[in-house]
Amino acid sequence: MAFKKSLLVASAAWLSAFSTLAEAVTVTYDFDVAWVTANPDGAFDRPTIGINGQWPIPQIICNVGDRVVIHVTNSLGNQSTSLHFHGLFQNGTTHMDGPPQVSQCDIPPGHKLTYDFTIDQPGTYWYHSHTRGQYPDGLRGPLIVHDPKAPFEGQYDEELVLSVSDWYHEQIHNLLPAFISKGNPTGAEPVPDNALFNDTQNLKVPVRPGKTYLVRMVNMGAFAGQYVWFEGHNMTIVEIDGVYTQPAVAERIYLTAAQRYSFLLTTKNETGANYAFAGSMDTTLFDAIPDDLNWNVTGWLVYDDTKPLPEPAVLESDDFEAFDDMDLIPFDNQTLLGEPDQVIQFDVIMDNLGDGANYAFFNNITYTPPKVPTLYTALTAGELANDATVYGEFTNTHVLQKDQIVQIVINNLDSGRHPFHLHGHQFQAIHRSPADEGTFDDTNATMTNFPKIPMRRDTVSLEPNGNVVLRFKADNPGVWIFHCHLEWHVASGLIATFVESPKQLQETIKLPQDHLDVCAAGHIPVSGNAAGNTVDLLDLNGQNRAPDPLPAGFTARGIIALVFSCICGILGVAVVAWYGLAPDPGTAGPALQANSSNDSDGQQGVLAAGDKTTGAPVQTVRTSASAAGR
Amino acid sequence: MPDVFAVPVFVIVFREAIETVIIVSVLLAFLKQTLAGPGRDDQVYKKLIKQVWMGVGLGLLICLVVAGGLIGTFYTVGHDAWQSSEYNYEGAFALVAVAIITPLGVGLLRIGKMQDKWRVKLAKSLEAPISTTGSKAGWLKRFAEKYAMFFLPFITVIREGVEAIVFIAGVTFSAPATAVPLPVVVGLAAGILVGYLLYKGGVTAKLQYFLVAATCLLYLVAAGLFSRAIWYLEQQKWNNIIGGDAAELGVGAGSYDISKSVWHVDCCSPEFNGGGGWSVFNAILGWTNSATYGSVISYNVYWIFVMGMFVVLRYKETKGHWPLLKAKKGHANSIDQASVEPKVS
Numbered sequence: 025m026a027f028k029k030s031l032l033v034a035s036a037a038w039l040s041a042f043s044t045l046a047e048a049v050t051v052t053y054d055f056d057v058a059w060v061t062a063n064p065d066g067a068f069d070r071p072t073i074g075i076n077g078q079w080p081i082p083q084i085i086c087n088v089g090d091r092v093v094i095h096v097t098n099s100l101g102n103q104s105t106s107l108h109f110h111g112l113f114q115n116g117t118t119h120m121d122g123p124p125q126v127s128q129c130d131i132p133p134g135h136k137l138t139y140d141f142t143i144d145q146p147g148t149y150w151y152h153s154h155t156r157g158q159y160p161d162g163l164r165g166p167l168i169v170h171d172p173k174a175p176f177e178g179q180y181d182e183e184l185v186l187s188v189s190d191w192y193h194e195q196i197h198n199l200l201p202a203f204i205s206k207g208n209p210t211g212a213e214p215v216p217d218n219a220l221f222n223d224t225q226n227l228k229v230p231v232r233p234g235k236t237y238l239v240r241m242v243n244m245g246a247f248a249g250q251y252v253w254f255e256g257h258n259m260t261i262v263e264i265d266g267v268y269t270q271p272a273v274a275e276r277i278y279l280t281a282a283q284r285y286s287f288l289l290t291t292k293n294e295t296g297a298n299y300a301f302a303g304s305m306d307t308t309l310f311d312a313i314p315d316d317l318n319w320n321v322t323g324w325l326v327y328d329d330t331k332p333l334p335e336p337a338v339l340e341s342d343d344f345e346a347f348d349d350m351d352l353i354p355f356d357n358q359t360l361l362g363e364p365d366q367v368i369q370f371d372v373i374m375d376n377l378g379d380g381a382n383y384a385f386f387n388n389i390t391y392t393p394p395k396v397p398t399l400y401t402a403l404t405a406g407e408l409a410n411d412a413t414v415y416g417e418f419t420n421t422h423v424l425q426k427d428q429i430v431q432i433v434i435n436n437l438d439s440g441r442h443p444f445h446l447h448g449h450q451f452q453a454i455h456r457s458p459a460d461e462g463t464f465d466d467t468n469a470t471m472t473n474f475p476k477i478p479m480r481r482d483t484v485s486l487e488p489n490g491n492v493v494l495r496f497k498a499d500n501p502g503v504w505i506f507h508c509h510l511e512w513h514v515a516s517g518l519i520a521t522f523v524e525s526p527k528q529l530q531e532t533i534k535l536p537q538d539h540l541d542v543c544a545a546g547h548i549p550v551s552g553n554a555a556g557n558t559v560d561l562l563d564l565n566g567q568n569r570a571p572d573p574l575p576a577g578f579t580a581r582g583i584i585a586l587v588f589s590c591i592c593g594i595l596g597v598a599v600v601a602w603y604g605l606a607p608d609p610g611t612a613g614p615a616l617q618a619n620s621s622n623d624s625d626g627q628q629g630v631l632a633a634g635d636k637t638t639g640a641p642v643q644t645v646r647t648s649a650s651a652a653g654r
Numbered sequence: 655m656p657d658v659f660a661v662p663v664f665v666i667v668f669r670e671a672i673e674t675v676i677i678v679s680v681l682l683a684f685l686k687q688t689l690a691g692p693g694r695d696d697q698v699y700k701k702l703i704k705q706v707w708m709g710v711g712l713g714l715l716i717c718l719v720v721a722g723g724l725i726g727t728f729y730t731v732g733h734d735a736w737q738s739s740e741y742n743y744e745g746a747f748a749l750v751a752v753a754i755i756t757p758l759g760v761g762l763l764r765i766g767k768m769q770d771k772w773r774v775k776l777a778k779s780l781e782a783p784i785s786t787t788g789s790k791a792g793w794l795k796r797f798a799e800k801y802a803m804f805f806l807p808f809i810t811v812i813r814e815g816v817e818a819i820v821f822i823a824g825v826t827f828s829a830p831a832t833a834v835p836l837p838v839v840v841g842l843a844a845g846i847l848v849g850y851l852l853y854k855g856g857v858t859a860k861l862q863y864f865l866v867a868a869t870c871l872l873y874l875v876a877a878g879l880f881s882r883a884i885w886y887l888e889q890q891k892w893n894n895i896i897g898g899d900a901a902e903l904g905v906g907a908g909s910y911d912i913s914k915s916v917w918h919v920d921c922c923s924p925e926f927n928g929g930g931g932w933s934v935f936n937a938i939l940g941w942t943n944s945a946t947y948g949s950v951i952s953y954n955v956y957w958i959f960v961m962g963m964f965v966v967l968r969y970k971e972t973k974g975h976w977p978l979l980k981a982k983k984g985h986a987n988s989i990d991q992a993s994v995e996p997k998v999s
Contacts (some may be wrong), residue, residue: 207895209908376907574907575918582917585950593877593939596957597870603964604763604866606971 048089048142053082055107058099062162065218065225068193072162073100073153080223083185084109084167088146094139096131103197104130104546107139108154109167110282111266111482113448117141118399118502119535121447123154125393126521127503129543129550130155137538146171147266148240148284150187157196157515160246164189168240169266175355176262176271180238180288184229188252188279188303188321189245190216196246200515206380212311213512216248219305219321227323228333229301236290238262243279246511249306249441249485250279251344254325255336256299259287261352265481267450268355278306278346280443282483282509295327300336304344308488309441309510350456352479360474361452361495364431368422370520371463372486372508373437377571383516384438384508390517391507392418392570394554397543399503402526403533404551408561409526416554416567420520424498426528432494432506435463436486442513445483446496448504448524452478455493456486464491483509501525501532517570664837669933670814671845674710676875676938677755677810679849680868681706681803683856684762687864705803713811720812721819741893745886747813748879754806755876756960759869760967871938873960878940881953888914888948910944918944 060074075081086092098105108122120141124130131137152164166185171177192199192214199214221227231237239259243250253276261272263286277285305319313319324333370386377383383390394401394416402409415421424430432451434444454474455464465471471493478495486492501524508518535550543550552558555567578586682703689699856864892911905923922943924936935941940953969977 206908206912207897209896376912378912380908380912382908574912575915577919578917582945585916585945589950589953592954592957593874596873596877596960599961599964600759600763600870600873601866603968604869605862606968 048087048091050091050093051084051086052093052095053084054095054097056097056099057105057163059101060162062223064220064223065191067218070193071195073105073158074162075165079162081163081165083165084151086143086169088169088171088173089142089144090169091140091142095136096139097136098131098133101133103158104132104155105153105158105163106130106137106155107151107163108447109139109141109149109151110445111145111147111149111284111450112141112143112167113145113500114141114502115144115500116532118448118500118504118529119533119539121502121504123447123505124156125397125548126505127397127399128539129397129546129548131542132545135542135545137542138536140536143169145169145266146174147263147268148185148242148286149266150242150244150282150284152244157200157511159244160190160192160511161196164244166240166242166244174263175268176238176288179236181232181235183238183240185222185240185242186229186323187220187222187242187244188250189220189223189243190248190250190305191218191220192246193217196511203512204381204383204516209376209380209382210311211374211382211384211516213247213309213510215310215312215314215317216245216305217317219245219248219250219303219319221303221321221323225321226333228326228329229323230329231291231325231327233291233295233327234293236288238286239289240284240286241277241279242284243281245281247281248309248319249281249443251304251306251346252277252279252302254289254299254301255334256292257289257301257325259285259289261285261287261347262355264349264352264479265450265483267480269479270353270355272347272352274347276344276346278485280441280483280485280509281511282443282445283481283485291325292327296331298327298329298331298333299325300334301325302336304339306441349481349485350453350479353477354480357477358452358480360454360476360478361429361497363429364495365428366422366424367431367433368520369433369435369464370506371435371437372442372518374440374516376574378574379571380574381571383570384513384518386420386518386520389418389420390570391420391519391521392416392517392568394419395556395566395568396549396552396554398521398523398554399529399533400535400543400550401553402503402523402529403535404558405526405553405561406530408553409523409530411562412523413564414553414561415521415523416564418568418570419554422520422522423526424522424524426498426501426525428498430496430498430522432496433464433466433491434486434494435491436489437463439488441488442486442518443483443509444486444492444494444506445509446494446504446506446522448500448502449496450480450482451484451494451496452480453484453492454478454495455491456484457490457492459487460489461487461491462489464493498522498524501528503529664841667818667838667841668844669937670818671842672848672934673875673937674807674810674814675845675849676852676871678706678710678807679853679856680762680872681807683853684865684868685803686853687856702803705801706807709804709807710811713808714815717812717815717819721816739890741886741890744813744817745883745890747809748883748886750809751806751813752876752880752883752956754802754809755872755879756963758802758806759872759876759960760963762865762869762872874939875937877953877956877960878936878938880956881940881949882936882942884952885942885946885949888946905943911946914946914948916945916947916950 055075056077057073057075058077059071060077060079061069062072062074062079063069064080072079073081084092084094094107096105096107104124106122106124106128109120112121114121117140119127120139121127122139128137146169149167149169150164151167152159153161166187168185194214202208203211203214218225240263241252259274259277261269261274261277263269263284265284271288274287277287279285301323303321303323307313307319320336322336326333371388373385373388374382375385377390398415398419398421401415405411405414408414410423410425412421412423432446436442455471457464457471474493484492484494504522504524506520506522507514510518540550549556553561553564553567555564557563557566575582685699685702685706689696689702856868888911895911896908905920905926910918920943922932922941924933924941924943932941932943942949966977
């Protein structure tokens with residue numbers, strides 16, 4: 025846990041809220057976001073984004089029903105920032121959700137913004153920057169909402185929060201331009217340099233024998249999914265992404281980036297040995313595995329710190345089977361939502377655009393942030409807020425009406441695994457195909473045999489060339505984005521936007537002044553359509569656009585070049601033929617003879633003679649040649 | 655079928671063979687027409703023919719050795735030393751070939767015009783010892799001229815041969831080894847057949863027409879080579895930028911640098927998987943599915959240079975002096991005199 029303290033004076037005044045009383049309180053944090061130096065893997069000192077001079081950044085901890093107020097000051101100096109509270113519904117406070125150009129403006133350096141919302145949902149969450157690619161630089165931490173009425177309450181002795189993540193040595197603002205560039209046409213994502221448990225390596229977790237621990241795990245990595253297992257111990261899963269589940273025993277779990285699992289872990293009754301636990305990054309996500317990469321991270325359940333810490337057994341890659349989260353049953357037994365009012369299909373592809381760089385697409389649209397945050401457009405577009413057009417051509421916006429049942433079908437036409445996350449909701453995952461099953465076919469009975477009580481969560485893994493079908497009820501007015509949680513793909517445009525109940529939003533949301541202030545500071549318009557047009561909302565001229573597609577084959581330029589080359593070639597051949605067929609005046613005598621006679625070399629004379637009278641001189645030469653030959 | 659006949663192998667062998675046989679058969683046909691026959695210079699003819707075949711043979715030997723070494727390196731060191739900078743080599747070889755073909759073409763055309771004079775000159779230059787007196791450049795020039803009949807097939811065979819062998823080796827890493835011999839043999843045979851037909855056509859046609867036609871073909875090849883040389887050098891840079899072999903990306907996005915592209919079609923590649931018929935098209939006419947500013951401009955610049963060269967030569971022929979220069983007394987260094995300086999002792 026190497027971090028330097030107090031680059032800035034911590035002005036924190038957080039009240040711990042461990043009160044088991046059900047009465048709601050207000051939990052206030054002052055977060056001064058600034059660069060610190062950290063070296064969590066012991067391999068490389070790097071600038072890291074800390075809070076109040078500290079890194080790892082503080083956990084946000086509260087109880088169900090609490091109001092959380094976070095005063096954020098951006099002291100980064102060189103970058104804008106924002107905070108998103110991953111998994112929270114933000115019911116009635118969609119403007120506190122965090123993504124810039126979606127529900128707020130970026131907080132420019134030197135500016136402040138307050139997030140103020142009430143949490144009415146229990147479970148394991150996390151918070152992170154939602155500003156372009158930024159959170160892997162360190163601005164991500166767990167957010168835990170305690171619940172005195174949790175179904176497993178009373179079944180455990182202690183609670184542990186365990187984060188797992190990947191870690192880059194290079195800063196994102198250096199990695200991103202190289203990632204989205206013509207020099208990386210395959211869109212190969214930067215491979216992490218290391219994996220971390222609780223922002224360190226070789227983590228020692230002291231445990232007592234014969235106890236049960238509630239372990240809340242968060243994968244707050246940027247890219248790598250993680251297999252996690254505890255040697256000699258089982259995990260009893262009780263919660264995923266804030267959804268309580270029927271207890272399910274697992275030997276190994278797989279957490280995509282942004283997924284959470286809570287599980288009960290019962291320790292052994294003796295203290296004779298310590299046990300390793302391991303996180304192993306999903307290397308199938310990596311295009312190329314660097315020779316020096318160690319994709320594993322180890323920690324230990326320490327029963328007795330005088331005993332040795334055993335290395336975890338090496339697993340063959342075939343052994344990487346993990347618990348299938350589709351088998352989990354929500355504790356509340358919420359049944360399959362009814363037939364959908366809207367079915368939205370997203371085909372996931374990766375392709376290159378006219379600048380040569382590789383982008384990610386939902387249905388041939390790569391997300392390009394609008395000029396006006398989508399929420400602000402929804403609030404200022406009046407009746408037209410129900411028309412998806414006003415949100416721009418490159419935001420992939422779908423308008424949902426109150427209480428509609430929405431079905432999202434995602435077909436993965438890419439050969440990579442993607443974790444998809446929906447803001448503001450927990451969706452039912454009603455079908456997930458194995459890898460390479462192709463696209464979803466709603467006439468195929470084996471695919472539409474949906475479970476009666478589907479698994480629910482907020483981030484779901486989609487298999488390579490497979491499909492997944494999600495359902496949710498549009499019961500939470502707001503602007504919610506749906507995106508791949510591989511931070512690289514967020515940057516390369518794998519985002520869609522849902523504008524849910526815009527009319528209700530217009531009636532209920534009142535933007536706080538500080539939200540408008542950061543927009544003003546960043547010169548970002550706060551009304552009008554995606555292009556910032558407030559007069560004709562259907563006129564999108566000037567909107568932010570994705571690069572044009574690659575030119576298809578021959579453009580005018582190519583045709584001109586080809587025709588010119590052909591003409592040049594034909595002319596060239598003609599000139600060659602003309603020259604070759606033109607009689608040489610030299611053979612007739614005068615010109616060449618003039619040359620020859622001017623030549624001082626006697627041999628030249630012989631040749632010149634040969635030109636005119638074939639026969640004898642050749643004979644002469646041949647004789648000399650023969651002579652020389654002998 | 656794929657188990658015994660790897661189509662890409664056939665195509666690459668055929669394509670590499672064709673470029674070689676065009677040059678070799680044109681040379682042989684030319685020599686036959688100018689030097690062979692009754693009352694002609696049989697000994698010189700044989701000597702020059704020998705040079706050509708020596709060039710072919712030595713080139714073949716060297717490319718076998720080089721390619722063997724490269725493949726050995728690939729298997730032992732574990733990476734393909736050739737492929738990592740393949741295009742640089744190809745580009746350099748192509749430039750050398752252009753440098754040889756360009757003056758050779760002029761020579762061939764002038765032969766058509768001054769057949770007998772050239773026969774004499776060839777004989778003389780061949781027989782003359784390389785003078786060690788005089789300037790170094792002059793020596794080098796005479797040396798190159800004396801052995802032009804050797805060097806052109808030699809360079810061509812090395813260039814095409816190494817390319818073919820390395821490519822075949824590359825294919826055998828993925829295709830069964832049994833699929834290689836047959837297409838190699840068939841490809842070579844087909845190439846040699848084309849060359850033989852060319853030669854046959856060459857030796858029976860009226861010499862001047864044959865030479866004009868052959869020269870046109872050579873310049874077409876040379877223009878393509880020059881364009882390709884630039885393309886290769888650019889493509890190597892692109893490979894270095896994307897940190898790998900762009901060919902692995904097939905013919906789609908990312909296999910080329912969009913900022914340098916003039917046209918790109920996702921098909922018809924002369925490089926990808928041996929290139930199919932497009933590689934023959936490429937070998938003769940310089941076709942590419944992915945043209946760059948460099949390749950298009952170099953193609954046209956080459957032709958403009960060639961056209962300019964012939965116009966100037968023609969000017970010299972008819973006026974007796976170079977354009978913009980007054981008819982000058984003394985030595986005029988025209989091409990037809992270039993090879994006759996050495997003194998016969």
